[in-house]
Amino acid sequence: VRGTPARLLGLLAALVLAVVVAACGGSDDDAASTTDRPAPATGPPIRIGTKNFTEQTILGELYRQALESEGFDVELKTDIGSTEIVHRALKRGALDMYPEYVGVLLSEVADVRSRPRRPAASYELAKRYEKRGGFTLLAQTPFSDSNALAVKPAFARRHRLRTIADLRRLKGTVKIGALAEFRTRFEGLDGLREVYGLTRLMSLTSENRYAALDTGKVDVASVFTTEPQLAGDDYVVLADPRRLFSSGHLAPIVSDRTLATHGPRLQAAIDAVSKKLTTRAMREMNAAVDLRERPPADVAREFLQANSLL
Amino acid sequence: VHLVLHRSIRTQITTKVVALSAASAILLGAALVTLIVAVTGQRDAARVAFRSQQALSLANQLEKSLLSIESGLNRYVTTRESRYLGTVTRELADYPAATRRLVRLVSDDAGQQRRMEALSDAIRDYDDFWVKSLIEIVSEDGFEVARSQVETNGGRARLDRVRAQFESLFNRERAVIRARERAAERGSARAIGLGIGGLALVIAIALGFTLYLRRSVLRPVRTVAEATGRLAAGDLSTRVPTEREDELGELARGFNSMADSLERGREQLEVSNAELTRSNAELEQFASVTSHDLQAPLTTISMYAELLERRRGDPGPDDIDLVDGIRGATQQARALIRDLLEYSRAGRGHLDVEEVPAGHVVDQALEALAGAIEESGAQVTVGDLPVVRADSANLCRVFQNLIGNAVKFTGEDTPHVSIDAERDDGHWRFSVRDNGIGMKPDHARRIFEPFQRLHGEEDYPGTGIGLAICERIIDQLGGRIWVSSCPGEGSVFSFTLPAASPAGAESPRVRASA
Numbered sequence: 001v002r003g004t005p006a007r008l009l010g011l012l013a014a015l016v017l018a019v020v021v022a023a024c025g026g027s028d029d030d031a032a033s034t035t036d037r038p039a040p041a042t043g044p045p046i047r048i049g050t051k052n053f054t055e056q057t058i059l060g061e062l063y064r065q066a067l068e069s070e071g072f073d074v075e076l077k078t079d080i081g082s083t084e085i086v087h088r089a090l091k092r093g094a095l096d097m098y099p100e101y102v103g104v105l106l107s108e109v110a111d112v113r114s115r116p117r118r119p120a121a122s123y124e125l126a127k128r129y130e131k132r133g134g135f136t137l138l139a140q141t142p143f144s145d146s147n148a149l150a151v152k153p154a155f156a157r158r159h160r161l162r163t164i165a166d167l168r169r170l171k172g173t174v175k176i177g178a179l180a181e182f183r184t185r186f187e188g189l190d191g192l193r194e195v196y197g198l199t200r201l202m203s204l205t206s207e208n209r210y211a212a213l214d215t216g217k218v219d220v221a222s223v224f225t226t227e228p229q230l231a232g233d234d235y236v237v238l239a240d241p242r243r244l245f246s247s248g249h250l251a252p253i254v255s256d257r258t259l260a261t262h263g264p265r266l267q268a269a270i271d272a273v274s275k276k277l278t279t280r281a282m283r284e285m286n287a288a289v290d291l292r293e294r295p296p297a298d299v300a301r302e303f304l305q306a307n308s309l310l
Numbered sequence: 311v312h313l314v315l316h317r318s319i320r321t322q323i324t325t326k327v328v329a330l331s332a333a334s335a336i337l338l339g340a341a342l343v344t345l346i347v348a349v350t351g352q353r354d355a356a357r358v359a360f361r362s363q364q365a366l367s368l369a370n371q372l373e374k375s376l377l378s379i380e381s382g383l384n385r386y387v388t389t390r391e392s393r394y395l396g397t398v399t400r401e402l403a404d405y406p407a408a409t410r411r412l413v414r415l416v417s418d419d420a421g422q423q424r425r426m427e428a429l430s431d432a433i434r435d436y437d438d439f440w441v442k443s444l445i446e447i448v449s450e451d452g453f454e455v456a457r458s459q460v461e462t463n464g465g466r467a468r469l470d471r472v473r474a475q476f477e478s479l480f481n482r483e484r485a486v487i488r489a490r491e492r493a494a495e496r497g498s499a500r501a502i503g504l505g506i507g508g509l510a511l512v513i514a515i516a517l518g519f520t521l522y523l524r525r526s527v528l529r530p531v532r533t534v535a536e537a538t539g540r541l542a543a544g545d546l547s548t549r550v551p552t553e554r555e556d557e558l559g560e561l562a563r564g565f566n567s568m569a570d571s572l573e574r575g576r577e578q579l580e581v582s583n584a585e586l587t588r589s590n591a592e593l594e595q596f597a598s599v600t601s602h603d604l605q606a607p608l609t610t611i612s613m614y615a616e617l618l619e620r621r622r623g624d625p626g627p628d629d630i631d632l633v634d635g636i637r638g639a640t641q642q643a644r645a646l647i648r649d650l651l652e653y654s655r656a657g658r659g660h661l662d663v664e665e666v667p668a669g670h671v672v673d674q675a676l677e678a679l680a681g682a683i684e685e686s687g688a689q690v691t692v693g694d695l696p697v698v699r700a701d702s703a704n705l706c707r708v709f710q711n712l713i714g715n716a717v718k719f720t721g722e723d724t725p726h727v728s729i730d731a732e733r734d735d736g737h738w739r740f741s742v743r744d745n746g747i748g749m750k751p752d753h754a755r756r757i758f759e760p761f762q763r764l765h766g767e768e769d770y771p772g773t774g775i776g777l778a779i780c781e782r783i784i785d786q787l788g789g790r791i792w793v794s795s796c797p798g799e800g801s802v803f804s805f806t807l808p809a810a811s812p813a814g815a816e817s818p819r820v821r822a823s824a
Contacts, residue, residue: 049439052464077435081464084455085443092446094438180461184454205461 045073046258046266049086049098052079053179054296055145055226058285059099061300062273063252069310070269072262082181083108087253091133096258097270102126102140103147103246105253107186113194119144119247130253138252139271143279145226146248147187149176150235152213163239164196167220173200177212178222180205187245188222195244210235224248226279228287250277276307322556323527330519334512341508348501355494358418362487365415366480372408373476375401376433380469383444387456395445402441409433422482429475436472440465530558534565546573594654601651605644612640649775653760656782661701663787665810668695668740671702672729675709679717686717688725695731696738697810704783705807709742711776712803716744718770721798737789737806745800754793780805 046067050060057078064076077095080086087109089095102122106112110129116122119140127137149164156162159170167174182188183203192198206212209221210229223230223237225248230237252270259267281303288299304310379401386394409430416422444465448456533550540548548569552562615636672692676683683690690713698705709729716727723745731740749757749764756762760778784791784805795801 052462052467077439079467080435080439081443081468082459082462084447084451084459085439085464088443088446089439092438092442094435094442180458180463182458183461184451184458 043073043261045075046262047075047077047094047096049077049080049089049095051083051086051098052081053224054289055224055282055286056099057296058282058289058300059250059277061297062277062304063097063099063270065297065300065304066273066309067266067269069304070265072266072269082179084181090135090253090255093255097252097254099250099252101145101248101250102137103248104187105129105137107191107246113186115243115246117243119249122247123249123251126251134256135253136256136259136267138254138267139274140249140251141274141277141282143226143250143277143282144248145224145250145279145282147245148223148225148240149238150213150221150223150230151219151238153233153236155219156236156238161236161238163241164192164198164244165241166238167198167201168196170200170219173202174198174220175202175204175218176220176222177206177209177218178203179209182222191244195242226282226286228283228291231283231287250274272309273304276303276309323558326522330515334515337508337512337515341505341512344501344504344508348498348505351494351497351501355490358490359487361415361418362483365412366483368408368412368415369476369479369483372405372412372433373473375405375408376436376469376472379405379441380465383441383465384460387444387448387453387460390453398441398445402437405433405437416479416483419482419486422479422486425475425479425482429472429479432468432472432475436465436468440468527558530554530562534558534561537565537569541569541572546576597650597654601647601654604647608640608644608647612637612644615640646773649773653775653779653782656704656779656786661704661786663699663701665697666700666702666705667697668700668705668731668738671700671705672709672713674706675713678706678710679714682714682717686720686725688717688720688727691726691728693728693730695729695740696733698738698807699810700787700807704787708780708783708805711780712742715776715803716742716746716801718772719744719746719765719801721745721747733809734806736809738809739804739806741802741804743800743802748795748797748799748801749793750797751795754795757793758791 048060048063048067050056060076060078064074067074080089080095080098083100083104086095086098087100087105090098102119103115105126106115106122106129110126112125112129116125123137123140130137149167151161159166161167161169176182176189178188183205184190186194189201189203192201203222204212204218206218209218209223210227212218213221213235220238221235223235225237229235252274254267254270285299285303288294289296301310379398382394382398382401386392386398413423413426413430416426444456444459447459530550537548537550546569549566550562552559552566554562615633619630619633669692672695676690676692713727713729717725726745728743729740730743731738733739753764757764758777758781761774762778763772763774781791784807788808789806791803791805793801793803
């Protein structure tokens with residue numbers, strides 16, 4: 001009998017403790033405790049922008065992955081818009097770098113309407129132009145992605161079309177399927193009117209220009225020469241004897257400030273990628289994304305690995 | 311060792327009571343803490359929910375503001391009306407502050423902070439890449455170029471990214487709200503359960519404690535109480551069981567030893583009482599027999615003195631003096647014996663108690679004393695006297711004694727005697743007041759003892775037995791007698807008698823006698 005009160009008290013104390021513990025253990029924290037972002041590198045990241053089509057997205061991935069493997073901190077902004085938009089963002093300082101086509105740069109940004117005959121001269125001209133604005137045009141790529149006009153082979157045969165000038169023979173309005181900016185560009189309706197005297201043209205904005213051509217919604221499509229659809233015989237590219245469409249070599253534009261901050265290693269890393277980009281390689285990668293619907297990042301990584309750039 | 315053992319025995323019930331009270335208090339405290347935790351949890355959940363609602367509403371506003379920037383921009387480019395640009399500019403000026411507020415609101419969730427950063431980036435990109443560029447294009451290249459840019463849907467695409475971020479933020483915030491609400495509900499349900507459980511436990515402890523008290527404390531206490539009742543009723547042989555080792559065992563043992571000592575005391579009392587009664591009876595018998603037996607020789611002495619006087623034809627004066635001396639002494643001895651006999655009878659025998667008008671009794675006494683009163687020239691005043699329960703012959707003797715004393719022990723003034731009565735609870739208090747010689751307060755008690763006299767026989771005659779007889783009579787009638795007096799200021803003799811009213815009136819105590 002003597003030990004009972006002490007045992008009872010002990011039991012009750014344990015019980016009370018259990019109650020209190022159970023009551024206090026009620027709030028389970030569901031906030032994520034880990035962050036998947038590594039510690040920030042010193043200095044702000046290099047902001048790379050790309051324009052709003054597949055090839056540019058692939059290019060953005062190529063440069064990003066190559067630079068990151070070299071230890072640079074990169075922020076990639078894809079799908080920003082057309083040259084008019086992206087170049088302004090670069091000039092405003094919202095971007096540090098973006099890959100641009102030399103011809104487009106001259107015609108749409110530098111407003112140079114009479115382009116030199118040689119690509120190298122065009123490149124020098126563009127480079128000088130950018131230098132004045134505080135930007136450096138890095139080495140241009142082996143591939144050229146120019147603007148061009150394409151038609152269906154049957155249509156070409158029926159109207160005996162070989163060059164852009166032959167379009168004048170068509171009766172009525174010629175419908176061109178193109179991206180929206182084509183309507184107001186020199187390498188677009190403006191140039192076609194000015195250089196080839198084509199006045200009865202109508203630009204129909206179309207996201208899928210090849211499909212529009214296939215279904216007959218448009219007569220002519222504005223195309224880019226690295227697009228994989230042009231690899232076979234499904235479409236005929238019209239010749240450009242008056243060289244309205246300038247050479248489509250691509251060169252990354254980088255702000256001088258960024259180059260100064262990161263030193264020559266940055267330029268070397270970018271140039272190493274650009275040097276490997278042949279027309280064949282570019283068309284292959286475009287095909288993988290556009291036709292086989294593979295993710296641009298994977299395609300870019302495989303290319304870099306194949307070329308020992310990762 | 312005995313002290314330690316004693317203390318450990320003493321603390322058994324106390325320990326249980328303290329332990330159970332402490333346990334109950336702790337349990338109640340725990341239940342309270344649990345409820346507080348639950349309420350706090352609910353309040354926190356409500357606060358978080360409110361914050362989340364604020365965040366959601368602010369995010370909605372921000373999204374609307376971005377949509378109105380986009381549509382304003384499109385209208386501006388399409389219609390070329392600058393008022394649309396004004397709208398866009400206003401909204402552009404406002405959104406950074408709204409974004410900062412939103413960042414602060416979601417700052418308590420790491421995941422949401424990340425999403426908010428992504429959202430801020432997306433908004434900034436939309437502004438930097440699209441809105442600013444488009445406005446520049448309008449001013450540098452004209453509306454036509456800007457319109458072709460709008461048609462690329464670049465702005466819409468960029469805004470869609472922003473809206474996707476918004477959607478992600480909203481979904482997560484709603485999930486956070488739901489999760490917190492669920493957690494709070496679970497917490498409060500658990501707390502209520504624990505609180506009820508705790509209270510039930512406390513009630514169970516209280517019930518158990520009550521049962522324990524009934525069985526182990528109250529029952530033994532009741533046993534002792536009942537035993538005490540029996541003891542009080544006179545059953546001194548009552549004992550209680552003492553097998554317990556705690557405080558109650560101690561109580562029981564204490565009770566038993568008290569009963570033992572009471573029983574022993576009563577036995578002794580009975581023995582000495584019987585002895586006392588016996589010796590008292592013997593004494594009274596002796597007094598009665600003695601006084602009666604002394605009467606005969608005294609009568610013989612007084613007869614012989616008379617014969618002696620008669621036989622001498624002409625006795626000389628000396629002879630007559632001698633004979634008178636014998637006769638006087640004999641008379642005095644007879645008076646003494648008579649008084650002694652009266653005193654020994656006064657406490658005994660049958661009382662004829664009835665309702666007696668005290669006024670009549672006093673009148674009889676005054677009649678008997680008429681000679682003495684007249685001789686002393688005293689003035690006697692009798693107040694309104696009540697009806698009392700008494701034996702009228704004995705009461706008359708008391709009044710006769712007291713009034714007789716009052717007219718006997720007179721000073722130089724004309725004697726005044728007044729007789730009154732006052733009601734005092736269930737009694738009447740009678741007083742006989744005089745203006746005589748009085749006495750010292752020290753003597754107030756002595757004068758009620760038999761044959762006690764304050765004065766010499768030659769000053770005031772009498773045997774000194776009267777007041778002793780009065781006390782015996784009043785005592786037998788159930789009253790009390792006393793005197794208050796000072797020398798030269800007179801005396802007040804007072805006595806009490808039970809009132810004649812039937813309710814509450816006790817019948818006079820009859821002294822037990824052999």
